[in-house]
Amino acid sequence: MSKIKFTVDGKACIGTPGQTIMEAALANGVYIPALCRYEGLKPAGSCRICTVRVGGRPMAACTQPVSEGMAVENMSQELEDMRKALVEMLFVEGNHMCPTCEKSGNCELQALAYRYQMLVPRFPYQFPARSVEPTGGRLLFEYNRCIQCLRCVRSVKTKDGKAVFGPLGRSEKKKIGMDKELASKLSDKDAREAMDRCPVGALLKKEVGFVIPIGKRKFDKTPIGSDVGKTAS
Amino acid sequence: MPKQGIIKTILARHKKDKSRLIEIVRDVQSALGWVPPAAVAEIAEALNVSKVDVEGVATFYHFFSGAPAGRYAVYLNDNFVAGMKGRAEIAAAFEKEAKCRFGETTADGLIGLHATSCIGMNDQEPSAIINGVVFTKLTKAKVKQIVAAMKAGRDMARLVTTCGDGANQSKLVRAMVTNNIRKKGPVILAPFKPGEAIRRAVTWTPEDVIAEIKRSNLLGRGGAGFPTGLKWDFCVQSQADRHYVVCNADEGEPGTFKDRVILTEQAHLLFEGMAVAGYAVGAKEGILYLRAEYAYLKNHLEHVLEALRKKAIIGRNAGGKKGFIFDIEIKMGAGAYICGEESALLESAEGKRGEPRDRPPFPVTYGYLGYPTTVNNIETLCAAARILAKGAGWFKTLGTAKSAGTKLLSVSGDCRKPGVYEVEFGLSLQKLLEMVGGRDAQAVQVGGPSGTCVSRGQFERRIGFEDLPTGGSIIVIGPHRDMFDVVHNFMDFFIEESCGWCAPCRVGNSLLKRKLEKIMSGKGTIRDLSDLESWGRIIKTMSRCGLGQTSPNPILTTLQNFRHLYESKVRHDTDFVTEFDLKAAVHAASGVTGQKLTEAHHE
Numbered sequence: 001m002s003k004i005k006f007t008v009d010g011k012a013c014i015g016t017p018g019q020t021i022m023e024a025a026l027a028n029g030v031y032i033p034a035l036c037r038y039e040g041l042k043p044a045g046s047c048r049i050c051t052v053r054v055g056g057r058p059m060a061a062c063t064q065p066v067s068e069g070m071a072v073e074n075m076s077q078e079l080e081d082m083r084k085a086l087v088e089m090l091f092v093e094g095n096h097m098c099p100t101c102e103k104s105g106n107c108e109l110q111a112l113a114y115r116y117q118m119l120v121p122r123f124p125y126q127f128p129a130r131s132v133e134p135t136g137g138r139l140l141f142e143y144n145r146c147i148q149c150l151r152c153v154r155s156v157k158t159k160d161g162k163a164v165f166g167p168l169g170r171s172e173k174k175k176i177g178m179d180k181e182l183a184s185k186l187s188d189k190d191a192r193e194a195m196d197r198c199p200v201g202a203l204l205k206k207e208v209g210f211v212i213p214i215g216k217r218k219f220d221k222t223p224i225g226s227d228v229g230k231t232a233s
Numbered sequence: 234m235p236k237q238g239i240i241k242t243i244l245a246r247h248k249k250d251k252s253r254l255i256e257i258v259r260d261v262q263s264a265l266g267w268v269p270p271a272a273v274a275e276i277a278e279a280l281n282v283s284k285v286d287v288e289g290v291a292t293f294y295h296f297f298s299g300a301p302a303g304r305y306a307v308y309l310n311d312n313f314v315a316g317m318k319g320r321a322e323i324a325a326a327f328e329k330e331a332k333c334r335f336g337e338t339t340a341d342g343l344i345g346l347h348a349t350s351c352i353g354m355n356d357q358e359p360s361a362i363i364n365g366v367v368f369t370k371l372t373k374a375k376v377k378q379i380v381a382a383m384k385a386g387r388d389m390a391r392l393v394t395t396c397g398d399g400a401n402q403s404k405l406v407r408a409m410v411t412n413n414i415r416k417k418g419p420v421i422l423a424p425f426k427p428g429e430a431i432r433r434a435v436t437w438t439p440e441d442v443i444a445e446i447k448r449s450n451l452l453g454r455g456g457a458g459f460p461t462g463l464k465w466d467f468c469v470q471s472q473a474d475r476h477y478v479v480c481n482a483d484e485g486e487p488g489t490f491k492d493r494v495i496l497t498e499q500a501h502l503l504f505e506g507m508a509v510a511g512y513a514v515g516a517k518e519g520i521l522y523l524r525a526e527y528a529y530l531k532n533h534l535e536h537v538l539e540a541l542r543k544k545a546i547i548g549r550n551a552g553g554k555k556g557f558i559f560d561i562e563i564k565m566g567a568g569a570y571i572c573g574e575e576s577a578l579l580e581s582a583e584g585k586r587g588e589p590r591d592r593p594p595f596p597v598t599y600g601y602l603g604y605p606t607t608v609n610n611i612e613t614l615c616a617a618a619r620i621l622a623k624g625a626g627w628f629k630t631l632g633t634a635k636s637a638g639t640k641l642l643s644v645s646g647d648c649r650k651p652g653v654y655e656v657e658f659g660l661s662l663q664k665l666l667e668m669v670g671g672r673d674a675q676a677v678q679v680g681g682p683s684g685t686c687v688s689r690g691q692f693e694r695r696i697g698f699e700d701l702p703t704g705g706s707i708i709v710i711g712p713h714r715d716m717f718d719v720v721h722n723f724m725d726f727f728i729e730e731s732c733g734w735c736a737p738c739r740v741g742n743s744l745l746k747r748k749l750e751k752i753m754s755g756k757g758t759i760r761d762l763s764d765l766e767s768w769g770r771i772i773k774t775m776s777r778c779g780l781g782q783t784s785p786n787p788i789l790t791t792l793q794n795f796r797h798l799y800e801s802k803v804r805h806d807t808d809f810v811t812e813f814d815l816k817a818a819v820h821a822a823s824g825v826t827g828q829k830l831t832e833a834h835h836e
Contacts, residue, residue, distance in 0.1 A: 044734075045591050046734055046735050046777075047735070048735050048736055048737055048776070058774045060777070063591040064593075085771045086736055086771075086775060089736055089737065089740040089744070090736055092740070093736075093740045123744050124744070124812070126743070147736070148733070148739070158283075162283040162286075164283065164285075165285060166285030167289050167588075167733070169293070169733070170292070170569075170586075170731065171728055171729055171730070171732075172739055172740070172743050173733075174732075174733030177285040177288055178285070179284050
């Protein structure tokens with residue numbers, strides 16, 4: 001197969017045709033901060049945190065195909081500050097109470113906030129009135145924490161391929177709808193996977209929230225992104 | 234239940250075709266006045282999709298509602314120009330007569346009052362669409378009459394006693410809308426004999442047709458200015474067993490209405506342009522994606538199509554070329570500005586939520602239903618037809634070196650002669666203002682909210698891709714207007730019209746508006762101005778599509794061109810003014826306890 005030569009912040013990398021910038025960067029042990037992306041799911045480009053610049057033009061690394069000779073700008077101060085701003089936007093858009101959240105320590109939004117050393121968001125909190133939807137069978141939907149990454153929309157389907165989750169409405173009023181009937185039919189394993197895929201504590205499997213104590217969770221031990229490059233040859 | 238019967242009929246009419254979901258929901262909305270949960274469930278089952286899929290579509294578009302919208306549903310335009318022309322009084326009159334508030338429906342379900350984004354009538358505001366009928370130049374007296382007619386159960390169409398000019402009078406339209414054509418130019422609004430373009434085109438090879446369009450330097454008229462010939466070339470080079478031509482008839486930029494006039498008076502020119510495009514890219518099918526606000530023109534357009542079929546301009550042996558087939562279908566939108574973005578338009582045409590796609594792949598390789606598709610603006614296709622009829626060389630004599638041809642401008646606002654002007658590119662704003670009777674303007678909004686707000690000192694700037702590109706919306710802002718009201722209205726528009734897919738656009742625009750409001754209320758500081766700039770830049774840089782990439786423009790371009798207004802609004806003596814309002818914060822609690830807040834509490 002032909003190889004694609006490209007660089008990320010000057011580091012020479014090799015990609016293969018069909019790869020996105022994100023996939024190619026990861027394969028070369030280069031971390032590009034991301035949030036809505038999930039290995040194995042079709043990219044959505046909804047959080048925009050993986051935005052990089054190529055030839056000055058901003059583009060989402062998760063959706064943009066890598067091409068020969070690309071010089072990708074990734075960790076510039078400007079981009080990192082804008083990424084931090086997006087994390088802050090997601091915090092003020094919802095109601096995120098980390099100390100009481102089942103996902104604390106396993107939450108990718110929280111982990112990014114630590115990465116960016118977010119103390120107080122530059123934006124005012126919106127304190128939206130949101131609800132908790134408990135009637136999804138083994139799942140409950142905590143809307144206060146949903147960041148609309150669309151991971152559940154993209155991945156949770158019934159056996160005959162029907163979507164259990166889907167976007168409703170638009171603008172700032174957009175939310176993720178749950179087909180309660182279909183959700184209640186999900187198996188134990190499916191429900192567990194749905195919770196694990198949710199980057200925040202919005203989609204929770206009932207009764208397992210605190211099985212692993214806070215302090216012994218993924219990002220309590222290692223910061224987000226630190227695993228990238230460890231396994232690459 | 235009688236409802237079930239209705240929905241079954243509607244489903245059968247659309248052959249339970251998933252790609253016709255918008256048409257299905259549209260028919261349910263018009264039959265029942267809303268899309269009830271039972272209907273969502275029935276549609277989902279019939280199409281074998283999830284309920285959230287159907288609900289997702291039903292909640293995306295302005296003209297669908299999840300609660301009864303009223304047997305008479307009033308959609309009153311709420312853009313800034315409507316406001317200039319007395320919208321507030323008209324809204325108050327509707328509320329008084331109907332005895333219900335905007336955003337609500339009367340208890341008996343008879344009348345619903347709804348605000349909606351620009352409906353393409355800026356030259357005859359205040360205007361509204363009621364049960365598909367367009368009402369223009371509303372007055373308090375007319376509102377009284379309209380509401381009385383509703384209470385008497387009358388058909389809204391019967392209230393149209395005087396029709397506008399031209400084809401607005403035809404029995405298929407019968408609209409009170411007037412064309413307001415103020416200046417005809419040689420490309421779009423000049424007379425056109427059906428057949429002139431396509432009969433010539435089919436005597437050439439498709440490659441030669443594309444070469445001619447390339448030679449003409451025709452750039453896309455939506456505002457972005459992509460070379461049309463190149464787009465067609467990309468499309469034809471994408472190998473597939475089918476290609477499509479899609480015409481973007483979803484002009485939604487506040488202040489634009491020139492496509493309305495083309496569709497009313499020059500539809501034959503447009504359709505012939507589509508046929509030329511079809512011949513060039515090897516498409517058999519064309520789609521006109523028509524914005525819901527122009528649904529009143531649909532029967533007229535169908536009629537024009539039928540006449541062109543009879544003349545073999547489209548249809549079988551189109552243009553008189555044996556074996557060349559090209560026909561056109563009209564697909565309706567349902568109210569969403571974002572569907573003017575070409576990939577969102579394609580999603581919507583496929584019956585889905587109008588959310589933009591990630592590009593690449595571009596529509597020319599992966600378009601309608603996944604086939605190579607060229608999506609072109611109405612005006613672009615009209616120009617293409619004219620170029621085939623009169624030649625690229627002739628076309629290039631019009632306009633400037635970088636912007637060949639003419640541009641239709643939709644002029645509205647504080648001017649004596651609002652309407653449609655076909656002008657050559659290169660025209661200065663100063664000359665335009667003299668033409669339209671708006672010489673005393675303090676500002677001109679060029680290209681609608683997503684464009685540029687130009688101040689008085691810069692009126693020598695010119696319309697054209699080298700200086701001020703525009704889709705055609707020109708809003709003249711008189712000296713007595715508060716620029717902050719203009720900017721605020723435009724931000725409301727973008728917040729409402731964001732599809733909500735990506736975080737910067739969904740969240741950021743509200744934050745920007747809130748900051749603007751802080752400044753407007755006198756609580757802003759110099760620091761807030763730099764915040765506006767940097768937040769605006771973040772939204773522009775990080776957003777996924779053109780909407781978010783331009784939505785901060787009303788703020789950013791006025792910050793640049795009207796800096797003094799902002800400077801005079803903010804406090805210079807301090808770096809921080811609290812937004813916290815104790816009285817407001819304890820309002821609810823004081824209400825419960827009956828305790829009045831005294832001055833002592835403030836200290």
